[in-house]
Amino acid sequence: MGENTVPQKSSDNVGSIVALMVALLVAIFAFQLNASMLSPALVTMQAQLHTTASSIALTQTIFFTAAALFALFLPRLADLIGRKKVLIGMLTLTMIGCLISGFATNVGILMIGRILQGAAGPVVPLCLIILHVKVRNEKRYAKLMAILTSINGGIAGVDALAGGWLVSHGGFRSVFFVMGITAALAILLVSFGTQESTAKDTPKMDWTGVILLVVAMGALLSAVNALQGSFGNLGLPNWLLASVLALLGLICFVGFWQVEKRVNHPMVPINYLKQRRTWGLLITTLLTMTGVFAIMNGIIPALGQDGKFGLGLGADMVSLVTLTPYALAGLFFGPVSGFLAARFGFAKVLRVGLLTTIIGIVLAVAGVLQPSIWLLLLVSTFIGITYAGITNIMLNGLGIVLSPEDNPGYLPGLNAGMFNLGAGLSFIILYAVPTVLHTSVGGSSSGYICGIVTGLILIIIAFFTSFLIPDSKTVK
Numbered sequence: 001m002g003e004n005t006v007p008q009k010s011s012d013n014v015g016s017i018v019a020l021m022v023a024l025l026v027a028i029f030a031f032q033l034n035a036s037m038l039s040p041a042l043v044t045m046q047a048q049l050h051t052t053a054s055s056i057a058l059t060q061t062i063f064f065t066a067a068a069l070f071a072l073f074l075p076r077l078a079d080l081i082g083r084k085k086v087l088i089g090m091l092t093l094t095m096i097g098c099l100i101s102g103f104a105t106n107v108g109i110l111m112i113g114r115i116l117q118g119a120a121g122p123v124v125p126l127c128l129i130i131l132h133v134k135v136r137n138e139k140r141y142a143k144l145m146a147i148l149t150s151i152n153g154g155i156a157g158v159d160a161l162a163g164g165w166l167v168s169h170g171g172f173r174s175v176f177f178v179m180g181i182t183a184a185l186a187i188l189l190v191s192f193g194t195q196e197s198t199a200k201d202t203p204k205m206d207w208t209g210v211i212l213l214v215v216a217m218g219a220l221l222s223a224v225n226a227l228q229g230s231f232g233n234l235g236l237p238n239w240l241l242a243s244v245l246a247l248l249g250l251i252c253f254v255g256f257w258q259v260e261k262r263v264n265h266p267m268v269p270i271n272y273l274k275q276r277r278t279w280g281l282l283i284t285t286l287l288t289m290t291g292v293f294a295i296m297n298g299i300i301p302a303l304g305q306d307g308k309f310g311l312g313l314g315a316d317m318v319s320l321v322t323l324t325p326y327a328l329a330g331l332f333f334g335p336v337s338g339f340l341a342a343r344f345g346f347a348k349v350l351r352v353g354l355l356t357t358i359i360g361i362v363l364a365v366a367g368v369l370q371p372s373i374w375l376l377l378l379v380s381t382f383i384g385i386t387y388a389g390i391t392n393i394m395l396n397g398l399g400i401v402l403s404p405e406d407n408p409g410y411l412p413g414l415n416a417g418m419f420n421l422g423a424g425l426s427f428i429i430l431y432a433v434p435t436v437l438h439t440s441v442g443g444s445s446s447g448y449i450c451g452i453v454t455g456l457i458l459i460i461i462a463f464f465t466s467f468l469i470p471d472s473k474t475v476k
Contacts, residue, residue, distance in 0.1 A: 023193030066118025075409030098180030125412030150334020280468035289422025291458030330388025353390030
């Protein structure tokens with residue numbers, strides 16, 4: 001990618017790379033804590049703020065929605081005005097949001113804080129871009145990128161465990177204050193450990209395109225959230241609201257397309273949107289996330305806790321058997337997948353990841369037919385390696401290495417939007433299909449199987465769409 005960088009003495013020595021990696025790792029920690037550390041505190045927040053579970057859940061939804069929307073345009077803004085500057089600005093907003101949330105006396109103030117915390121949404125893609133500017137050797141970059149990305153799915157479960165300990169000893173506010181301290185540390189390290197860079201060309205930001213795209217994606221995400229709220233009670237109002245929001249999203253996207261065709265310096269040139277490197281990657285990311293997310297974060301844990309059709313485990317034991325090994329496997333195998341990508345290429349390793357994830361999901365079906373704590377542990381560890389440790393990392397990496405020289409921020413931003421959209425769609429589709437077939441996830445063994453098989457079909461389709469993604473060497 002063509003870049004403008006501020007000259008720095010001995011910029012390629014080992015010390016500067018180590019300082020850069022530490023700074024970027026802590027920045028990603030700051031985002032990841034905001035995304036996962038709060039889970040054990042939700043019930044306590046409900047009690048201490050004297051509100052309802054649905055209101056607290058809404059604050060979580062707002063955070064992830066804000067993170068997705070910020071991710072659409074902040075990487076491109078960073079291309080134009082400086083990546084270091086924007087990353088520090090994002091972390092600063094996140095720190096302020098943590099403080100507001102920590103001192104919140106009601107849900108309204110908490111929501112404001114969570115929206116500001118959502119500014120950290122594009123931290124991972126922006127860190128990967130900053131790393132790519134520094135490390136020009138593709139093989140070396142692939143290895144270092146995998147280290148950064150491997151913690152994106154959870155810091156080996158330690159984040160949630162630490163959140164639980166903090167809540168027990170200091171209430172939910174202590175969790176936000178630790179998040180804020182981490183963000184402050186990240187600001188300090190990024191300030192001294194990174195150098196400024198921009199894209200080769202730095203025209204004015206296409207704010208009209210930004211607004212239309214953000215409204216379009218925001219409407220689609222809100223439609224997904226409305227459908228999730230209506231699931232299990234398929235009420236007309238929620239379906240009607242979801243339809244209106246989806247229509248608004250479609251109209252705004254059409255408007256975005258028309259604007260991008262006419263402005264001199266579009267946020268995303270139309271010719272890039274038409275290329276396989278864009279839509280091939282985005283479709284594959286959306287299908288993959290939709291197929292996997294609800295299985296690993298909903299169906300498998302539910303099976304473990306189901307006393308009638310599953311194992312009847314407690315919540316703590318289920319996390320230990322499913323979520324923790326999943327996160328650990330992804331964390332430790334990430335550097336291995338980076339080594340493989342450096343040798344064989346991102347696209348080829350992605351296909352291996354998808355193919356082996358398919359095998360893991362087939363094992364999950366066996367876990368429903370013959371429930372066993374060891375089989376659930378095997379499934380969680382296996383998919384942790386194949387999805388969190390390979391597929392997820394390759395999808396993130398392709399967003400960077402496939403980006404064009406003159407607009408390196410647009411594809412990582414759109415790709416981040418697909419991850420978030422897929423996560424929401426996953427719970428709708430994988431839970432709705434069994435309902436259509438007159439069963440339900442948790443209502444019978446066939447309900448679990450139907451939900452898992454639905455995800456399996458989506459991953460199989462994603463495997464084939466991955467062949468639409470070009471090799472990074474062919475688009476440079």
